[in-house]
Amino acid sequence: MEIALVTFFVMLIAWTCYALSISQGSEEFLCGDCRFNDPEQCLKVERPRAILCTSYRDKQAPVSESEFKR
Ligand code: SF4
Numbered sequence: 001m002e003i004a005l006v007t008f009f010v011m012l013i014a015w016t017c018y019a020l021s022i023s024q025g026s027e028e029f030l031c032g033d034c035r036f037n038d039p040e041q042c043l044k045v046e047r048p049r050a051i052l053c054t055s056y057r058d059k060q061a062p063v064s065e066s067e068f069k070r
Pocket of ligand 1: 038
């Protein structure tokens with residue numbers, strides 16, 4: 001039983017470290033430094049507290065050519 005508990009906590013810590021290493025953004029929520037963090041540009045219900053978002057774009061990063069075409 002104790003081995004299972006220790007294994008669980010080790011896996012939990014490893015997963016947390018992995019999630020932090022792949023997370024985007026530098027603030028608590030992605031929207032904090034997203035270029036679309038504006039009610040007129042983003043209608044997602046997650047805004048302004050999105051943790052995961054496929055539309056996230058770093059406002060410090062240059063705008064890519066494919067974004068200009070939209
Ligand atoms: S696109 Fe995603 S990360 Fe950006 S403001 Fe909207 S919900 Fe937040």
